[in-house]
Amino acid sequence: MSRRTRKAAPARGMPRPTVSVCRGCCCGTAKVPDVDHAGLLAELRRSLGETATVRAVECLDACEQADVVVVQPSAEGRGAGGRPVWLGLVNDPDAVKDIAAWVGAGGPGLADAPEILDLYTFRPSRRVRRELGH
Template sequence: MARRPRNPAPAAPAPVTVTVCRGCCCGTSAKHPGVDHGGQLARLREGVGEAGTVRAVDCLDACGHSNVVVVSPSAEGRRAGGRPVWLGWVLADDMIDDVVGWVKAGGPGVVPAPGVLDLQEFTVSRRVRDGLPG
């Protein structure tokens, strides 16, 4: 008797993902004295909550823009044409608040970046972009 394949439960739509560089110069007080790197990461995670995912990675290889944060669109944002947005020099609390607000509002492709974040945006080289883990 042939078995019918089970239909897997539909996967939850991919949320906005915030990737924070924390393993190299971005996450050290040596390069940015006075910045509470652990506090920033905790504020992002708490603020974003269920609206997205926050992950810390070792190095994004864009050290000239330290502290680097990448905001990647949700599935909805990608369908609307959104692409990952690389933000540099994310050092102040108001920038963290703007990232949190943006994620909660829908992120890239759904709503434009708020506040001063458009001034923090930079373009990463294809070499760096293609070398990043999925």
């Protein structure tokens, strides 16, 4: 008999939106100069507080789009048809404010993104989508 404790099964779906901020080989580094990368991440965390999970992640393999942010819908948003939204070249405070406002309003599936975010939206390669399960 094993003495290890059994972990509870993870809940299905995300109860709230998740904002993944790439901090891999190019994003969040001096390779994208004159940007307060830490400040932008801190602002997302501050702005979204309990509304969304904001996490720094390793390389998302879309380096040509540095800095990359992926907004994943909540379970409710996914049920309403929301899908992950990839945003690239997120290197200024105004973009971070627009992302925070959208996610704060519900994010993918529940709220329309500000039109300005269309300029940041991109589709990652099939290989990257396959590896990440998107």
